[in-house]
Amino acid sequence: MKQPEGKPEGKQEFFSSRWALIIATIGIAVGTGNIWRFSRVVAQNGGGSFLIPWVIFLLIWSVPLIIAEFAIGKSTRYGPVGAISKTAGNKFGWMGAFVVLVSTAIMFYYSVVTGWCLRYFFSAVSGGLFDTQQHFEYWQSFSSGYLPLLFHFISIALVSIVIYRGVTQGIEKVTRLLVPSLLIILLILFVRAITLPDAIEGIKYFFTPKLEIILDYKVWLNALTQNAWDTGAGWGLILTYATYMRQKEDISLNAALIGFGNNSVSIIAGITIFSTVFALSSVDAMQQISQSGPANTGLTFIYLPLLFAKLSTSSLVNGFFASIFFLALFFAATTSLLSMVELSTRTLIDFGLKRRKAIIIVAAAGFVFGIPSALNMNFFSNQDWVWGVGLILSGAFISFSIIKFGVNKFRTEIINGYGSDVKIGKWYNYVIGVLVPIQAVFLISWWLISSISWDPEWWNPFHAENLGTCLLQWGIAIFVFILLNKKIVDNTLRN
C-alpha cells in the first residue's frame, strides 16, 4: 500500500512554523461570511435553534473535510488538479480542475466584495458615511457607478503583489499581521456591543432554542450550508496551503483548530451584531438582521451604518467604531482572497509556469472577469449562486477522491502518518466515506430543487438564480474538463 506519490520537495517553499500555517489557514476560513452571512442566517432560522445543528455540522462536515484537504495537500504537494489525480487516479483530474474553477470564479467576484469593504472603510474614516441618513440610496449610488471597479482593481492588485512575494515573504507575513489585527478589532467591537444597554436582549435571542424550529429540516440544511460556505472546507484552498506545510507538521490537530477557530469567530461576530442591533434599533430588530438586501449586503452596508451613527453623541467615537468594523471586514476578505489567488497561481505553477508569470495571468484574469460583477449586481448574484452551490460539489469531489484512494488507507497512512501529533480513529472512515457524501447529495439536491420553486422559468439559463443557469455553467465546465482531462493531468504531473 503506497501513499499518493507526491513531487520531490526541491525548491518548495514552506510555512515557517505550525502557527504560521494555522494563522494563514484561519485567514482562509474567516471571511466576510462569518460576519454578515452568519448573523443573517441565525436570525432567519430562529436564533439558538440554528446554532445546535450548526455545531453538529462543524463536527461532521467542516472538520473532516479540513483534515482531508490538509492530508491530500501535504502528501501530494500539488494544487487540486494534481492532488486529485494522484489520490483518485488520473482519470479524475477533471474533478480537480472543477474545484479550481469554482474557487477561481468566486475569486473574480470576491475581489469586488473586498473592494466594497475597502470603500466603506474609507467612507467611515472620512466621515462621508455619516453625512447621509439614506444609506440605501448611498449604497445604490456607490454600487451602480464605476467606483466598485476602481476598488476591485485595488483589491486584486494588492493581493497579487502579496502572492507574487511567495509563501513566507508574502502570505505568511501579511496574514501574521492581518489575522491577529482582525481578531483584536472583533474583540474591541464585541466588548463595546455587549456593554450597550439592552444588548442582553440580542444575546437572549441569539441563544433561544425553539423545539418546533429545531425539528424543521430546512434549519438543518441551512446550518450545513453555513458550515460548507464559511469554514472554507472543501474549496481546495486549504489543500493548496497544505502543499506548503512541512512534512513533520501535524494534520488533525491543526484541522480541528481551524474549524473550531473559525466557528468561534462566527459566534463573536454574531453576538456583536445581535447585541448592537437589539440595543440601538428603534424598529423591529429581527427584521433588520434578517433582511438580505442587494447581494446579501443589506445588514452590513445599509443598516449597520445607521446604527453606528446612533452609538453615541460623539461623531468621532461613532466614526472610530464604524471604521474599525469595515477595516475588520476588509482584513477578513483580503486574507480569504489571498488564498483564492494563490490556488489559481499554484495551479498554473503546477502547469510549469514560473510564479511571476502565473500571478500576472491570474491578476489580469481576476480583474477582467471581475468587471461584470463590479458593474452589474444581477451578474454578481448569478455568479454567487452558481459557484456557491458548486462549492458543495467541490467538497463531494474531494470526499470521492478519498473513497477512491481507500478511506482506511488514507486515514492510517496519511492522516496518522509521519508528523501526526494526534491519531484519528475509525470514526473518520464513516464520516468522510458515508456522512460527507450523503450531506453533499442532500444539500445540492435541496438547493437545486428549491430554485425550481422560486423561479417559474427554472429551466431558463439566463436567469440569475435558478436550476438552469447552474446546470448550464457546471455542464459546460465539466464537459470541457472531461474532454481535456488527459492534457490537463499530463501537463500538471509532468511538471
Place this chain on the structure above:
Amino acid sequence: MNITIIITAAFVLGLVWGGLVFFLIRALKYEKKKLMNGEE
C-alpha cells in the same frame, strides 16, 4: 433568564470555544515537547 437559553449557550459556547481552547492547549503542549526534544 430562561433555563433553555442557558443550556443552549452552555452547549454551543462550551463545545465551540471550549473545543478551541482544548485543541490550542494540546497544540501548545506538542510544540513544547518538540522544542524540548531539540526539534526545530
